[in-house]
Amino acid sequence: EAQVTQNPRYLITVTGKKLTVTCSQNMNHEYMSWYRQDPGLGLRQIYYSMNVEVTDKGDVPEGYKVSRKEKRNFPLILESPSPNQTSLYFCASSLGVNNEQFFGPGTRLTVL
Amino acid sequence: GENVEQHPSTLSVQEGDSAVIKCTYSDSASNYFPWYKQELGKRPQLIIDIRSNVGEKKDQRIAVTLNKTAKHFSLHITETQPEDSAVYFCAASGTDRGSTLGRLYFGRGTQLTVWP
Numbered sequence: 001e002a003q004v005t006q007n008p009r010y011l012i013t014v015t016g017k018k019l020t021v022t023c024s025q026n027m028n029h030e031y032m033s034w035y036r037q038d039p040g041l042g043l044r045q046i047y048y049s050m051n052v053e054v055t056d057k058g059d060v061p062e063g064y065k066v067s068r069k070e071k072r073n074f075p076l077i078l079e080s081p082s083p084n085q086t087s088l089y090f091c092a093s094s095l096g097v098n099n100e101q102f103f104g105p106g107t108r109l110t111v112l
Numbered sequence: 113g114e115n116v117e118q119h120p121s122t123l124s125v126q127e128g129d130s131a132v133i134k135c136t137y138s139d140s141a142s143n144y145f146p147w148y149k150q151e152l153g154k155r156p157q158l159i160i161d162i163r164s165n166v167g168e169k170k171d172q173r174i175a176v177t178l179n180k181t182a183k184h185f186s187l188h189i190t191e192t193q194p195e196d197s198a199v200y201f202c203a204a205s206g207t208d209r210g211s212t213l214g215r216l217y218f219g220r221g222t223q224l225t226v227w228p
Contacts, residue, residue: 048213098214100158101148
């Protein structure tokens with residue numbers, strides 16, 4: 001089944017404790033993105049990647065890192081999480097920027 | 113870079129009425145305009161998209177129109193049903209200044225409520 005998976009789905013953590021949210025797709029898509037969704041602010045892009053080792057910042061990259069060492073995986077790293085990073089996070093993948101994006105199920109992160 | 117504005121932020125209609133959501137964009141080079149629907153507690157899913165070489169596209173009760181000159185595009189839902197209640201996002205492709213990589217820019221979303 002073609003899909004985008006994210007783990008964990010829910011996470012409660014404390015300020016400063018490094019965490020990684022994994023994202024994996026099995027559709028051989030080149031384009032992958034991370035978004036955060038906050039009430040009233042819609043979907044804001046954090047980082048995106050056009051292919052392996054090709055990444056760029058989106059609208060809100062501060063406090064986040066990504067890597068794209070393999071085509072299928074695009075992990076989101078929070079080196080030192082802070083409460084303002086409490087949000088719902090979505091990973092998405094597509095053949096290219098001008099193609100349908102398939103979203104993962106979302107990760108709800110709470111930073112205390 | 114691209115700037116996408118979406119209106120209205122909330123929209124309530126009676127079942128059977130039509131609903132229209134409008135978006136404007138700033139980058140004349142944008143050439144791909146998708147619409148996503150997000151039901152409560154679920155992930156966004158594509159419902160329709162249009163490319164810049166087309167002025168209108170329909171899929172059953174859903175249609176999208178694009179006016180490249182005015183830089184706006186709209187989602188039209190006819191004969192609305194309660195299951196159309198959701199948040200709808202428009203988006204436009206573009207490129208950030210100083211970057212050669214393309215990306216999608218999303219509007220802030222419209223909460224559509226269809227009353228029985």
